[in-house]
Amino acid sequence: MTHPQNADLSALQDRAGAEQELFELLRIPSVSADPAHAGDMTRAADFLQLKLQSLGFTARVDPTAGHPLVYAERLDAPGQPTVLIYGHYDVQPEAPLEEWVTPPFEPTVRDGRIYARGSTDDKGQAYAHVRGVELLLRAGPLPVNVKFLLEGEEEVGSPSLEAYLRDHAEELRADVIVISDGSRFAPDVPTVTYGLRGLSYVEIHVQGANRDLHSGSYGGAAPNPINALCEIISRLKDDQGRVTIPGFYDGAEELTQEERDMWAGLPHSDQDFAASIGASALPGEQGYSTLERLWARPTLDVNGIWGGYQGEGSKTVIPAKAGAKVSMRLVPGQDPERITRLIQEYVPTIAPQGAQVEVRALHGGQPVKVDLGNPFVQAADRALRRVYGKPAAFARGGGSIPIVADFRRILGAPVLLVDFGLNEDAPHSPNESFALEDYHNGILTSAALLQELGLQELGE
Amino acid sequence: MTHPQNADLSALQDRAGAEQELFELLRIPSVSADPAHAGDMTRAADFLQLKLQSLGFTARVDPTAGHPLVYAERLDAPGQPTVLIYGHYDVQPEAPLEEWVTPPFEPTVRDGRIYARGSTDDKGQAYAHVRGVELLLRAGPLPVNVKFLLEGEEEVGSPSLEAYLRDHAEELRADVIVISDGSRFAPDVPTVTYGLRGLSYVEIHVQGANRDLHSGSYGGAAPNPINALCEIISRLKDDQGRVTIPGFYDGAEELTQEERDMWAGLPHSDQDFAASIGASALPGEQGYSTLERLWARPTLDVNGIWGGYQGEGSKTVIPAKAGAKVSMRLVPGQDPERITRLIQEYVPTIAPQGAQVEVRALHGGQPVKVDLGNPFVQAADRALRRVYGKPAAFARGGGSIPIVADFRRILGAPVLLVDFGLNEDAPHSPNESFALEDYHNGILTSAALLQELGLQELGE
Numbered sequence: 001m002t003h004p005q006n007a008d009l010s011a012l013q014d015r016a017g018a019e020q021e022l023f024e025l026l027r028i029p030s031v032s033a034d035p036a037h038a039g040d041m042t043r044a045a046d047f048l049q050l051k052l053q054s055l056g057f058t059a060r061v062d063p064t065a066g067h068p069l070v071y072a073e074r075l076d077a078p079g080q081p082t083v084l085i086y087g088h089y090d091v092q093p094e095a096p097l098e099e100w101v102t103p104p105f106e107p108t109v110r111d112g113r114i115y116a117r118g119s120t121d122d123k124g125q126a127y128a129h130v131r132g133v134e135l136l137l138r139a140g141p142l143p144v145n146v147k148f149l150l151e152g153e154e155e156v157g158s159p160s161l162e163a164y165l166r167d168h169a170e171e172l173r174a175d176v177i178v179i180s181d182g183s184r185f186a187p188d189v190p191t192v193t194y195g196l197r198g199l200s201y202v203e204i205h206v207q208g209a210n211r212d213l214h215s216g217s218y219g220g221a222a223p224n225p226i227n228a229l230c231e232i233i234s235r236l237k238d239d240q241g242r243v244t245i246p247g248f249y250d251g252a253e254e255l256t257q258e259e260r261d262m263w264a265g266l267p268h269s270d271q272d273f274a275a276s277i278g279a280s281a282l283p284g285e286q287g288y289s290t291l292e293r294l295w296a297r298p299t300l301d302v303n304g305i306w307g308g309y310q311g312e313g314s315k316t317v318i319p320a321k322a323g324a325k326v327s328m329r330l331v332p333g334q335d336p337e338r339i340t341r342l343i344q345e346y347v348p349t350i351a352p353q354g355a356q357v358e359v360r361a362l363h364g365g366q367p368v369k370v371d372l373g374n375p376f377v378q379a380a381d382r383a384l385r386r387v388y389g390k391p392a393a394f395a396r397g398g399g400s401i402p403i404v405a406d407f408r409r410i411l412g413a414p415v416l417l418v419d420f421g422l423n424e425d426a427p428h429s430p431n432e433s434f435a436l437e438d439y440h441n442g443i444l445t446s447a448a449l450l451q452e453l454g455l456q457e458l459g460e
Numbered sequence: 461m462t463h464p465q466n467a468d469l470s471a472l473q474d475r476a477g478a479e480q481e482l483f484e485l486l487r488i489p490s491v492s493a494d495p496a497h498a499g500d501m502t503r504a505a506d507f508l509q510l511k512l513q514s515l516g517f518t519a520r521v522d523p524t525a526g527h528p529l530v531y532a533e534r535l536d537a538p539g540q541p542t543v544l545i546y547g548h549y550d551v552q553p554e555a556p557l558e559e560w561v562t563p564p565f566e567p568t569v570r571d572g573r574i575y576a577r578g579s580t581d582d583k584g585q586a587y588a589h590v591r592g593v594e595l596l597l598r599a600g601p602l603p604v605n606v607k608f609l610l611e612g613e614e615e616v617g618s619p620s621l622e623a624y625l626r627d628h629a630e631e632l633r634a635d636v637i638v639i640s641d642g643s644r645f646a647p648d649v650p651t652v653t654y655g656l657r658g659l660s661y662v663e664i665h666v667q668g669a670n671r672d673l674h675s676g677s678y679g680g681a682a683p684n685p686i687n688a689l690c691e692i693i694s695r696l697k698d699d700q701g702r703v704t705i706p707g708f709y710d711g712a713e714e715l716t717q718e719e720r721d722m723w724a725g726l727p728h729s730d731q732d733f734a735a736s737i738g739a740s741a742l743p744g745e746q747g748y749s750t751l752e753r754l755w756a757r758p759t760l761d762v763n764g765i766w767g768g769y770q771g772e773g774s775k776t777v778i779p780a781k782a783g784a785k786v787s788m789r790l791v792p793g794q795d796p797e798r799i800t801r802l803i804q805e806y807v808p809t810i811a812p813q814g815a816q817v818e819v820r821a822l823h824g825g826q827p828v829k830v831d832l833g834n835p836f837v838q839a840a841d842r843a844l845r846r847v848y849g850k851p852a853a854f855a856r857g858g859g860s861i862p863i864v865a866d867f868r869r870i871l872g873a874p875v876l877l878v879d880f881g882l883n884e885d886a887p888h889s890p891n892e893s894f895a896l897e898d899y900h901n902g903i904l905t906s907a908a909l910l911q912e913l914g915l916q917e918l919g920e
Contacts, residue, residue: 197676201774210738216657216859219761219789220753221733221742226762226784227693234694237687273681278670281814282681293680301679302686303777308764309785314661314823316787316859317763324686325769327776329679354741363774399676399776 009447012138015440018131019114021051022439025089025123026107026116032067032090032156041067041152044089048072048130048150055134057148064160067152071168074133075145081376081453082145084174085446086407087126087181088154091118092428099430112436119434121427125180125420126150128439132446139447143454147174154181158403165410174413176376176453179404180442182419185393186267190384190445193417194377195295195396196404198330198367200339201303204229204347205323207356215316223354225322226307232357233324235350236300236343241285243300243328245346251333255288255296258372259394263291266393295396299329325362329398336364365400370414379452380416386452387444418449469907472598475900478591479574481511482899485549485583486567486576492527492550492616501527501612504549508532508590508610515594517608524620527612531628534593535605541836541913542605544634545906546867547586547641548614551578552888559890572896579894581887585640585880586610588899592906599907603914607634614641618863625870634873636836636913639864640902642879645853646727650844650905653877654837655755655856656864658790658827660799661763664692664807665783667816672768675776683814685782686767692817693784695810696760696803701745703760703788705806711793715748715756718832719854723751726853755856759789785822789858796824825860830874839912840876847904878909 030044031037045061045068052059052072059072067090075082094104094117102108107116114124133146149172153160165172184191208223238244270290274282284293293299307322309315328339344359351357370377372394384392397417404415420442426432490504491497505521505528512519512532519532527550535542554564554577562568567576574584593606609632613620625632644651668683698704730750734742744753753759767782769775788799804819811817830837832854844852857877864875880902886892 199676199776201776208739213737214859215759215761215763215787216659216789216857218737218754219787219858220744220757220759221750222737223739223741223743224761226765227697227760230690230693230762230765233687233690277673277678277682279668279683279814280816281683283683283813284680290681294678297680299675299680300687301675301684301778302690302768303675303775304768304770304779305686305690305765305782306770308762310764310766314785314787315763316659316661318761319764322765325774327675327679327774329676353743354739356740397676398679399674 008139009135009444012135013440013443018440018443019436021131022114022124022127023107025127026114026118027105029105030090030118030152031093032153033093041090045070045152048089051130052148055130055137062164064153064164066156066160069152069160069164070148070150072148073146074142076142077145077454080144081175081456082147082173083450083453084147084149084172084177084411084413085129086149086177086179086403087129088122088151089126090152090155091121091123092155096430101431109436113433114436114439115431115433117432119432120421120425121432122154122181124434124439125442128420128442129178129180129446131443132450135443136447136450142450144450146450147172154403161403162406162410165406169410172411174411177407177411177413177415178449179415179417180420182417183421183423183425184419185395187422189267189393190388190390191393191395191419192377192380192384193395193397193419194372195332195369196367196401197295197398198334198336198405199327199363199365199400200330200336200343201325201327201363202340202343203323203325203360203362204232205321205358205360206232206351207321208318208354209320211320213318215318218318222318224318225355226319228352228355229305229307229322229324231352232347232350233302233326236326241283243298245342247342248298248339252298252331253333255292259296260292262394263295264289266291294398296331298331298334300326302326330367332367332369334367336366340364365402366405366409368405368408368415369396370416374414375456376414376416376453379456380418380449383445383448383452386448387441418445420445468599469595469904472595473900473903478900478903479896481591482574482584482587483567485587486574486578487565489565490550490578490612491553492613493553501550505530505612508549511590512608515590515597522624524613524624526616526620529612529620529624530608530610532608533606534602536602537605537914540604541635541916542607542633543910543913544607544609544632544637544871544873545589546609546637546639546863547589548582548611549586550612550615551581551583552615556890561891569896573893574896574899575891575893577892579892580881580885581892582614582641584894584899585902588880588902589638589640589906591903592910595903596907596910602910604910606910607632614863621863622866622870625866629870632871634871637867637871637873637875638909639875639877640880642877643881643883643885644879645855647882649727649853650848650850651853651855651879652837652840652844653855653857653879654832655792655829656827656861657755657758657858658794658796658865659787659823659825659860660790660796660803661785661787661823662800662803663783663785663820663822664689665781665818665820666692666811667781668778668814669780671780673778675778678778682778684778685815686779688812688815689765689767689782689784691812692807692810693762693786696786701743703758705802707802708758708799712758712791713793715752719756720752722854723755724749726751754858756791758791758794760786762786790827792827792829794827796826800824825862826865826869828865828868828875829856830876834874835916836874836876836913839916840878840909843905843908843912846908847901878905880905
């Protein structure tokens, strides 16, 4: 299959203009966490509204309880798919400022990279879509209906987004949602992320006696809640690394052979991975490769534990209480609420004598996955092949991205994560950067993706 | 066996004088923890020195790096046993002052109890021995040689005592050491405590990766040091409540049938004991009663644990490190240093893959025990029978008292704990008190004990 569009699009690129405009946006210190930057938030939102209006979009800035959202749409293609592109214009705080080689809000190019706070996360990647639409408009009419939703609170947990999606569900309706706010698998690997794990996060509380006791006077007879908690936690997984909670794996989608083969072919080395985190081993569920365990297998990890004396030296106490935060990553087919209920039912059955336990639900997140056979996934693959000259890697993410689950749940459309950045861009760190090449490839990919999505039949 | 001495002693008692003098001592706010009371420490030491001199003792106040020690001796009985009586004249701080019904340093009698800071711990119990000697002197010459060592730093951990014992080992030489600084088993139970458990206290450190990781991105492959620590701790005891460390029980003295029978006869109810600490069960090593487990069986308790996120809400972190404080109570025959070495050798062998462990020795204490057949133990039994009209309970203590182990180790003499107080005296708490009856019985017991000790043959 040849794609003359690709050549056409490259020829129409205005790299200097795309860079200059992004730099303008990067100069606005839109730090959502800092109230002192409220005016900058508005400036950044206005900048995007004006730009999208200049591209023929109906665009507005919607206030929220926090920072405003920019919503824009251009619905030129009746009967064609509608694509909702999400991004965010807010950035992380710049601290520690002294570690920046050049100031965080004075974008500077060194060795082919744009150094600035927000360059990759997410102004650069979001703006690649704005410029992608602009590029496409130079080639002719838009082949799809396009909606933009650009929020200003992603770096503070998107507190207003869920309600906004619910309140505007009809207006935001789309056939597919595209988000570029993360990293490709590796520098030479164009990536579509088609699934994310979910989460069930609980707190386990154990009470022994009704007060702290002297371990000399009471040791050997008084229940020790820390020992009991360790016992409980050790019983939550077996020696094969499998979670022992009855029913935990019921309904959990197994990996397909296609996925296993695909991931086995990705450039990954257990040795390099372990070395990158300074680990002496990569323990986990037996029978699965590291990538399989990270992306498509449920896990159970203790995220925090406390009890008794934590200071210097020795205090001979049997504490009254101990507790732990325990989270389980979930895969498609596992419902967070059900899993939370299962662990709440199970822990009391494995609690040692004398341990009064309580399992409190803290937080949950749905796993999400787009079927690999979904035509929009195939369209993304074709778009990436055109831009990068190689097939896309189809990866999944081990973490939850709450907004992705919200989009999926509230708007009901599949979500494609097509990232242009890389881990080495150092989002959230000093000297965040974005390769110029990745930015321009992002613009090309966005345009190509909209073209390819336009080739899809609806209602499949 | 009749003991005419008993009647004699009672007739010689000067209850009013004994109370008035103790009240004088109690009025001195000798709070060792508070530098503002340095002058009061000296006043209390001087008071004791003068009193003992008035009883014909050679007495002096020895300075230390901290508060002074009072040393006194009256060696009237060549060829007879030498008894060293230890006590302390310093007291706990009085806070919270507002909870005291009457001021802590204005001794007040209510319902037959002396309310004052230090009334039971340890001025009242120590002074009972001073008055016991005085009582005995009224009856005739002392039947034994008597030495007093009264320190001023017990409530701050006796930092100067060990060196003092070493420096004065020859001068302090005794055949038996008597300490009254604790509680009888129960109100109607005169008690000799003839053993204490020892201690090995360690810290276990576990390292996984070299930094905190996101549990979404890494969960399922990165080693989790908290899970590993819980696994290690859960493996330190088996499902019978026995410690699994190889060699742990080697040499540990088993209970004799005599001890088991004796303790089975003590007024103890598991139900009441559990209720007193609000525990729903009293888990522990199978095959032993609660008192046996508390006094004569080794244990392993986690005294503190930490790792990861301990704040409010959910943080999805796999921490780099976790740690725990673990202490083992030891019984005679178990050497703390050896036990510490054993756990240091064992933990690495049970650490899960990817967990780098370190076991740091923090603290140790020797178990101590006087043989029940020891003639001094029998003398104490006879003295208590005379005063209380019933046989003594022979108990052990679950905790370590470091000074007891120091006396045993440095001076080489058996240590008898003959306590006059009760738990309900509330030492260290507001409204500390000491029953007048217990004080006067203490005086009688001290005198009777010295008489009975004088009947012992040396060199048995």
